[in-house]
Amino acid sequence: MTDHPRDLVALRRRLAEFAAARHWQPYHTPKNLAAALSVEASELLEIFQWLTPEQSVRVMTDPDAAHRVRDEVADVLAYLLQFCEVLDVDPLAALEAKIERNESRFPVPQGPEDRAPTS
Amino acid sequence: MTDHPRDLVALRRRLAEFAAARHWQPYHTPKNLAAALSVEASELLEIFQWLTPEQSVRVMTDPDAAHRVRDEVADVLAYLLQFCEVLDVDPLAALEAKIERNESRFPVPQGPEDRAPTS
């Protein structure tokens, strides 16, 4: 049990206090945080690099792999929030705006289609 | 003004509905979503790759760059949430657990230290 509220804003503030208490702000330029975010996303990918699609679906049944997955998800989210903190970006507003743009760009197919997502 | 609640759970549900309506679930294996997350994190880094640290701090003063930054933040968060959805990972709980581990691993320095963060 924790006395910390578990929401994005609260976690962002805890991360900022964590970095400030350790004098890490000089390292936390937007460029360095973007690099660190991309490094952590690759560490998440590394868990899956030799797995078949089917094995990747079952990854959480192995306790060690499940722990690594949660740990790398935490690192990706931590650097994403710290990046957003230093540039004053609201990630939820950014995502909501993007979903709305994508709902126009990719209308729901009317027929029985099955097409790959676009990137 | 939007009639959608703007929180992580609600955005995660909208993303799941968005993918389901377009029949994208077969593509959304954990492995593919981890790859897509890492590709999007690199697209965020690409904005910064030739900037000095000082230029990176001012990136949001250029409207085009600011738009790209928000767009890539949205993509990273979207794939992170979709990854968490297919593996039933709670990203906020994962981050909270990680912060608690890190508070033990990296105690607050008592002296006037200035050390680089560890990865």
Added chain:
Amino acid sequence: MTDHPRDLVALRRRLAEFAAARHWQPYHTPKNLAAALSVEASELLEIFQWLTPEQSVRVMTDPDAAHRVRDEVADVLAYLLQFCEVLDVDPLAALEAKIERNESRFPVPQGPEDRAPTS
């Protein structure tokens, strides 16, 4: 037909001359080149992110995809060579030394094993 010798040393020299003629050296710090290399490697991965393993084997049968693959391979190799140039690293010697270490680390299995590579 070209009058340039096609070997790694010659291509490395052409890349250095190319950058020098355009006054790009100030941007070519080791850190920036490592970031650019990682961005290009992700662009190569992007081509494959939604493909099944079987589709990925046939990627070169699509002329557009084949062109993109060759283009991204060229970009990865270009930044790798430029990175090696600024830090005076010999990539062939580094790879040879690594293969020799790996031949000790991963002895050839004597039985009918089929294990995943390690990273």
Added chain:
Amino acid sequence: MTDHPRDLVALRRRLAEFAAARHWQPYHTPKNLAAALSVEASELLEIFQWLTPEQSVRVMTDPDAAHRVRDEVADVLAYLLQFCEVLDVDPLAALEAKIERNESRFPVPQGPEDRAPTS
């Protein structure tokens, strides 16, 4: 001293034999090798993520960091060559073609310009 010729073609053949002797070919789909290449490029970037541009220039003066740099360069080149092997791509020809396209796309500036490279 080694009795192996140190050129790209020879190293590519040694890598192929190394993987075949260990029965790793089933894992070496183009998609998996592209993922592994991008993971290794991120590991190279990780060495630089908290360094200033100036510190990054001096990275080889620290023997441990210099060893890590050479090791990650070897891994990037190894996966690039293995990727090229499975798709029958000639990386030197691809790079030469790319340099020729870039010499047209980015003519040498006639004035005292100093512009950032494009990606």
